[in-house]
Every structure is written in C-alpha cells, then in structure tokens.
Amino acid sequence: MKLTIERAALLKALGHVQAVVERRNTIPILSNVLITAGSEGASFAATDLDIEIQESADATVEREGMATAPAHTLYEIARKLPDGADVTLELAGDDPRVSLKAGRSVFSLPSLPPGDFPMMPSEDLQTRFAVPSEALARIIDKTRFAISTEETRYYLNGIHMHAADEGGRKTLRAVATDGHRLALAECDLPDGAGGMPAVIVPRKTVQEARRLLEDAGDEIEMSVSEGKIRFKLGRAVLTSKLIDGAFPDYERVIPRDNKNTMTVDNKRFAEAVDRVATISIEKSRSVKLSVDGGVLTLAVNNPESGQATEELPADYAHDAFTIGFNARYILDVASQIEGDEARLHFADPASPTLVTDSGDADALYVLMPLRV
Known part of the structure; x- marks a missing residue:
C-alpha cells in the first residue's frame, strides 16, 4: 500500500475516526486505524466494537492495499505537520511498520495485520431515510443533557428515537431522561421513516454523531434496524450498535393537567x-x-x-x-x-x-x- 494525501484532508479524516478509539484497549487492534488505499482514494476506519466510523478522503494512490497504524499517534503526527504538507503513507512488502513521510519528516509506526481489524456488518439496516442536518442536530442538542450516566439503568444511557403521531402530525421524536428530568424534542417525520423501529441510541454514539454533523452538509442519511443505526454524514459513515433494552413509557411521566x-x-x-x-x-x-x-x-x-x-x-x-x-x-x-x-x-x-x-x-x- 502506498498513497499520498494532503495534510488537511488526512487531519480531518483522522480527527473524525480516532475519536471512537479508547485510550486503553485490551485488544491491540482496536487501538489502530485501518487505512485503505483504493481506486477512489483513501479511507480511514476505527472502531471500539460498538461504534465504527469510516471516512473517505481524496488521495493519490500509487499502490492499492490496506494497513493499520496506531490511531492517536497518527493523529498527533498529522496535527503537528506543517499546513499544506503532502503526506505519504506506505506499507511495503513484509515490513511490519507503516512509513509516514512529509517533507523532511519521516516516521516509522508499528502495524498490525489488516485482516485482524473487525468490521461491523450493516446489511440488515432495513429503514432508510434522509433528514436535514439542522433538524437532527436540534433534537440531539435539546435532549442529550438528560441522558442518564447511571450504568445500572443502562436503558436510560441514550436517546430514545422513534416515529410519533400525535394529533395527526407525524414526527421524528427524541426523548432522554435520567429519572430526575426528561427532555423531548421532535421534528417533521422524514419521508421513509414511518416504519422505523423505536430505538435507543447510546450516549457515545449521540456525541460522535453530533460532532460529525458539524461537517455533514445540509442533509444526512440515516439507516435503522432493531440492532444497529447508521449515519452517513458527508464523507463520514458512523455505524453503531443500539442499546438492547426497553425505554420506559415516558408519556406517563409528562404531566398533561398542570394548570x-x-x-x-x-x-x-x-x-x-x-x-x-x-x-x-x-x-x-x-x-x-x-x-x-x-x-x-x-x-x-x-x-x-x-x-x-x-x-x-x-x-x-x-x-x-x-x-x-x-x-x-x-x-x-x-x-x-x-x-x-x-x-x-x-x-x-x-x-x-x-x-x-x-x-x-x-x-x-x-x-x-x-x-x-
């Protein structure tokens, strides 16, 4: 594998994907980012087994292939390189290390076999629809502060999202509660979202999706199944497992007769x-x-x-x-x-x-x- 990529493009892609990598990992490959050089350029992927982020980037590919490198180290190197630098990433032959060259800077980073990198399947995402980025950001912002941090009540550790129909108006609704406060926000139901299952999106996924929304353009694609959710945000794709639990009947908590x-x-x-x-x-x-x-x-x-x-x-x-x-x-x-x-x-x-x-x-x- 050998590719050359502009420093800003590399930094943006790594900044998006490396955020899901935990600082301490008992499984070494989870500390690495997967680099793929293909006919359409470069792509970078990272996962913690619950969340996976992939992002594509423009690059000149001299030799197609795949490699892995320590995610946080690679990001820090890219961050400290000069603006406008062209960065060459190469994994040659039987060399177990990835070479990074930019100007007079040369780094040699440890690599693990790309075949060991766990990819998250997402073929079973039946419900697909497009939603305005601004609308999704709004319902996230207005509810995420109420997500519970109490791990024993794991079913409250995320935002409950579902299609709602109240008074004849159909909406995409987000609800979060920690038992002390509850927040609810909704937007018009996107076309194609009527059949989506009610899901609980984990806190970490909510945070990463909200961060990626900043560079996502005007509209994003969402795909949902009983067990997974995927957000296509510009050139980034976030796929995540959902919380396997029953969200409480929040309607009973909302007072309707407080006069x-x-x-x-x-x-x-x-x-x-x-x-x-x-x-x-x-x-x-x-x-x-x-x-x-x-x-x-x-x-x-x-x-x-x-x-x-x-x-x-x-x-x-x-x-x-x-x-x-x-x-x-x-x-x-x-x-x-x-x-x-x-x-x-x-x-x-x-x-x-x-x-x-x-x-x-x-x-x-x-x-x-x-x-x-």
Whole structure:
C-alpha cells in the first residue's frame, strides 16, 4: 500500500475516526486505524466494537492495499505537520511498520495485520431515510443533557428515537431522561421513516454523531434496524450498535393537567438561579421557588454556607406556590430555551413540573421536584 494525501484532508479524516478509539484497549487492534488505499482514494476506519466510523478522503494512490497504524499517534503526527504538507503513507512488502513521510519528516509506526481489524456488518439496516442536518442536530442538542450516566439503568444511557403521531402530525421524536428530568424534542417525520423501529441510541454514539454533523452538509442519511443505526454524514459513515433494552413509557411521566402556569424571563431566571445556587449544598443543589402574584422568590438555605434570596418579576395568576428543584437541572433546561420566556406549569409541590419554550413548540421538559 502506498498513497499520498494532503495534510488537511488526512487531519480531518483522522480527527473524525480516532475519536471512537479508547485510550486503553485490551485488544491491540482496536487501538489502530485501518487505512485503505483504493481506486477512489483513501479511507480511514476505527472502531471500539460498538461504534465504527469510516471516512473517505481524496488521495493519490500509487499502490492499492490496506494497513493499520496506531490511531492517536497518527493523529498527533498529522496535527503537528506543517499546513499544506503532502503526506505519504506506505506499507511495503513484509515490513511490519507503516512509513509516514512529509517533507523532511519521516516516521516509522508499528502495524498490525489488516485482516485482524473487525468490521461491523450493516446489511440488515432495513429503514432508510434522509433528514436535514439542522433538524437532527436540534433534537440531539435539546435532549442529550438528560441522558442518564447511571450504568445500572443502562436503558436510560441514550436517546430514545422513534416515529410519533400525535394529533395527526407525524414526527421524528427524541426523548432522554435520567429519572430526575426528561427532555423531548421532535421534528417533521422524514419521508421513509414511518416504519422505523423505536430505538435507543447510546450516549457515545449521540456525541460522535453530533460532532460529525458539524461537517455533514445540509442533509444526512440515516439507516435503522432493531440492532444497529447508521449515519452517513458527508464523507463520514458512523455505524453503531443500539442499546438492547426497553425505554420506559415516558408519556406517563409528562404531566398533561398542570394548570398553574408561571411565565418568567428565561435569561434573568437562569442567571438568578445560578447566583443563589452558589451557596447551595453540593449534593442536592436545591433551590426553593416561591411565587405569589407577580413575584418569584428564589431561596437557598445552607446551614454551612449561609442563605441567599433573589426576587424576579413573573407572570402568575394562581394561588401562592412553593416548590424545590435541583439548580443544575433548572440551568440545563434553561440553556435549551430558545424564546425569551420560559413557562413552568405546576400541579403541586410533590408532582412533576412541565417546562415549555415560548420560542419552540416542538420541545418540552419535565423536572422532578425536591423537598425543601
């Protein structure tokens, strides 16, 4: 194998694929990137056995073939090469090392047999459709903060995606929850997505797909089966296993009859919560919200650090009400609100609160209260 590739193209491809490679691997080949030189140029692939990313790149191929090289080392070399450099990668004959040459720089890197590199089959991806990159990025951004990090509840360690039909409108819906908060966002259902199975996309896959969306162009292709999902993002293809589990019936968690609505300036609300939470107890981060008429009072009482209160104007025309929340969860939700105002819909101090966005009718959030 021998190919020559421009440094920027090499760096972009390696930057995309090497991100899935774990820093520590018990299986040596998983630390390597697979380099393929073919008639259409070069391609690079990396995997952790759950996720695989492949990316093609323009290159001058002198001799077709395949080789593997340490992913992170190769990326760091490419990153430190001068702009505009032409990089030659070569695996010659029985030489067990990959040669990299750029100008006067020469590197010799250990290689493992390409035949040992595990490729992820994806022939069984029955449902295929195209979705606008902006729409997919939006529903990911508005939900991924609520993904659970608790490994014992593995079925919450991702975003639940499925085709929904509510009130006659068909949507592609994304939902995430960690049991303390829930986030839901949806977009118009793409043509061909009606038959997709309901799936749970793992956290790491969500993060990698969102990162690749930055260079994906206006539209991406998605393919889905019961066990795998694939995103074709420009010249990159991400294939991933799905979480094998049942996502809880989230519809039961979303309150539909919370009639006590408070409207508040979202930016001022978030800043005030952040200020009073400075002295909150680190474990619970609890903040008490008391609303009466046109005044919302935020309060924190920490026996060790002291007390804090702040008042904000609010639009509220119901009986006086007090409820507590984790400040970090409030701030996470507030950061996703696009409109100037956030609307909090209350039932009682022990029931979930529904949060809606004045600027986005296709997203909602649920916060579980704390005792304060």
